Amino acid sequence: MRRPIIAMNFKNYINTESETTTLFKQMKQELTSLGNLDDMDVYLFPSMGSLHVARDIFEGSSISYGSQNIAPEKNGAFTGEYSIESLIDIGGDVVEIGHYERITLFNESRELINKKIKLTLENELTPLICVGSEETILEGNAFKEYMQDQLKSYFKGIIINETDNIVLAYEPAWAIGKKEAAPVEIVHNNHRLIREVLSELMGEQVAQSIHLIYGGSVSKENAGALVASKEVDGLFIGRFGHDPKNFREISKEIIMKKRSE
Numbered sequence: 001m002r003r004p005i006i007a008m009n010f011k012n013y014i015n016t017e018s019e020t021t022t023l024f025k026q027m028k029q030e031l032t033s034l035g036n037l038d039d040m041d042v043y044l045f046p047s048m049g050s051l052h053v054a055r056d057i058f059e060g061s062s063i064s065y066g067s068q069n070i071a072p073e074k075n076g077a078f079t080g081e082y083s084i085e086s087l088i089d090i091g092g093d094v095v096e097i098g099h100y101e102r103i104t105l106f107n108e109s110r111e112l113i114n115k116k117i118k119l120t121l122e123n124e125l126t127p128l129i130c131v132g133s134e135e136t137i138l139e140g141n142a143f144k145e146y147m148q149d150q151l152k153s154y155f156k157g158i159i160i161n162e163t164d165n166i167v168l169a170y171e172p173a174w175a176i177g178k179k180e181a182a183p184v185e186i187v188h189n190n191h192r193l194i195r196e197v198l199s200e201l202m203g204e205q206v207a208q209s210i211h212l213i214y215g216g217s218v219s220k221e222n223a224g225a226l227v228a229s230k231e232v233d234g235l236f237i238g239r240f241g242h243d244p245k246n247f248r249e250i251s252k253e254i255i256m257k258k259r260s261e
């Protein structure tokens with residue numbers, strides 16, 4: 001059984017120590033008010049300069065935190081990058097890799113993403129890998145072909161085991177930063193197709209162990225419908241989770257829908 005996931009990417013929206021401290025304390029309180037979350041995974045990706053705040057507030061709780069990016073190697077000459085050694089040192093256990101903004105704004109190649117996935121798995125952390133970030137709406141065979149190509153290059157030379165904790169976040173570029181999320185039918189169908197591709201590449205058993213979540217303009221209004229499919233293991237929240245009350249509502253939808261399956 002795959003564990004349901006509540007994930008949130010803060011990008012560079014909330015950056016100061018005081019803002020982050022206030023927000024994280026409120027979010028922790030809101031999540032606590034939802035009861036025991038031992039059957040869920042909560043992954044938060046603060047703005048990189050605020051990781052120490054996440055450590056101070058979430059260490060020892062069931063809320064995990066991680067970095068929005070890492071250097072492709074453990075250490076060395078990578079000016080301006082964040083080392084996985086720092087993340088491990090600060091108690092992080094999840095790494096976001098290959099977000100659409102990393103690809104378009106910072107020219108990340110598939111080869112580089114492949115190295116980051118390898119490094120994360122070698123260090124026994126959880127990679128949360130963004131996929132499907134194409135600019136145009138792709139469905140059916142066109143989407144499947146895109147995914148075959150992307151996943152082949154992302155996992156090149158990597159042997160995946162059922163016991164590895166891997167999360168793929170389907171984040172179509174055309175639904176990021178918008179008013180509305182991708183239509184529910186497209187999300188559910190494309191998740192099914194991603195799983196088919198994973199099965200072809202890695203075998204059914206391994207494919208079934210990989211988590212698939214959706215991201216792109218997730219809100220308290222659309223969260224319930226988006227997670228109402230066994231193919232969707234959770235959501236990757238952005239802007240519409242900045243208000244702790246909205247974050248609570250979105251989390252509640254995920255918890256309710258996944259527990260009732």
Ligand SMILES: O=C(CO)COP(=O)(O)O
Binds near residue numbers: 176216218238239240
């Ligand atoms: O990119 C996202 C999560 O990684 C989604 O962001 P928005 O929800 O703000 O569109």
